[in-house]
Amino acid sequence: MLSEKIVTLLLLLLISIFTTLSFHNKSCQKSIYLSHEESLTLTLAQQAIKTLKRVDINNASRYTLTKLPGIGPKSAERIIAYRSSHNGFASKEELLNIKGIGAKKYGAIKDRVEVDVPE
């Protein structure tokens, strides 16, 4: 009987200690910066993402345009309509003239679009 009690007590103490330590581990502030090597690898990966998805808004298809964040099929159609009516975009900022693209949406896509001005 005593041995059963001791085992119960030890198990309960073990669970208590584990829960407390886990809570303490979550609550205390740790170093938030990554090492230099790790940061460098991630920056390279991030640049790979940036270069991959630069979309030329003067030549991109409707489907390619929908790959931009916040641009759905309707917005893509509006971009194409604007492009045809104005003989292409002269600069990225012209995207702001399109209905449905505000400053916020433009902020999200400006790094991911480019304008290839026809000569």
Place this chain on the structure above:
Amino acid sequence: MFQNKTYLKRRPLLVAFLLFGIGIIFAEKISVPFSAVLVLIFVFSALLCLALFKGGTPFFILSGLLIFILGIASYINFNTLPKDHISYLLKPDIKGTQYYIRGRIKSEPIYKWQRWSKRRCGFTFQAMAFKQGNAWLKLSGLSKAEIDDNELDYHYGDDIVVFATLKGPVNFSNKSNFDYVKYLKTKGVHVLIDIKNDDDIVALKNNARFSIRAPIYNIRRIIEKRLKFYLPYPDNTLISAMLLASRHSMPKRLRELFVKTGSVHVLSVSGLHVAIISAIIFFILKVCCLSRKISAIIVILFLAIYVIIAQERAPILRASIMITIYLLSYIIERDFDIYTALALSGIIILLINPMQIFTAGFVLSFACVFSLVYLTPKLDAIFTRRKKEKVTPNLSGHLSRFAQYIKRLLSASSAVFIGVWPITAIYFNIISPISIAANIFIVPLLGVILCLGIMLASVPILLKPVAVTIAYILHLLLVAVLRVLAALGSVPFSYFYISGISLYVIILYYMLVYIVVRLFLDRNMVYK
């Protein structure tokens, strides 16, 4: 059941399970600071040490109170997010905020086909770092990631950098009671990550080389491919759901058919599946002339693998732990008590994730087993009142044995319905009395279907004619199941929708069931 005063003392784990669960529910309803809980843990631990040499009752009561407090503590601990948690990146912006995030795929990705031949990919994502300004900062926590337009395949353990929009989950605005935010919370997920397409992802490396899960997920993929190859749609999705708990590709109308007829447990790998599969493996090992103890060890190992294949859902974890306890008790030659095994499996699941107590799978699984174990013998006593007669080996003897079998199925199916309907009414807003008939039909067939499914998945590719034959039989069985369920579902009043059922009504109902069982059904047990 509780007539003996020492009943609870004889099953201390059952009390521990109940108190731990009540502690978790208490913490969900009433906010308690962890410091107060810590003081209580310390005080009760000290008192428990003092009570070691006293009588049994003070120790029993004090340990019960400590378990209740530990329930509260584990809830608070699980829901406390570290300071670098990904959810702190969320801003009160419904459209979400965009970040470069580095992380790891922590689940097997699920692919779903959308309109215009678009494929969507979803997985659990473990955040590890994010970019703020020019610096990369550490990040932690799980999130649910979805790639809207996906062409590439990803795998468990892939380390990736994504450019994604972070959003907080919101509840669907439909009539059901389903709380999506809480559902994600039970999985430790507080954030949704929306990735536009594969261009927004750069894969760094795969870290699952030394993980146990990666090869098991590979096996799962191979089985899924095989089932897809040999069986037509939607049979392959049905058998995938039954065998691997992968319901995502199943047509909605089929899933609804199973829900309406109260047989949806067939589609999510449950205790029944684990028991059937364990029995099949035990039988195979017996044919191989292995000793029973060695077979038991092999079955335990297989169950551990199967739990990972079925993605560690609460019902399969519960069933696997219970069967493991049963087999271990057999190996070390100790008595097996099903209530103790049920309680121990519950405690283990809640220690891993206390939020499981709020999931439909957990509640249904435990209610179902409890009803089966507690009510079935009592109902059996009603249905089979006559004394057991010796079965003669002629036609009438076989018929009487078959009738006994059907009666036993009827009592089991009725017991589950009596115990489980209030829970399905709360979680799914549906009550299906037809489930009694549906389960009498489907439960015996499930064994055959799973057996054929395992055979189909394991027959070597060289034996194609054998596989084709098995697939054909499986197809016929699945068609029969669907036809019968459709017929049962079309019976008037076979199911009805109900909403807003009060918790007090349900508590009253269970008390009433208990009183009826104690007053009337326990007497019938004399006939057995």
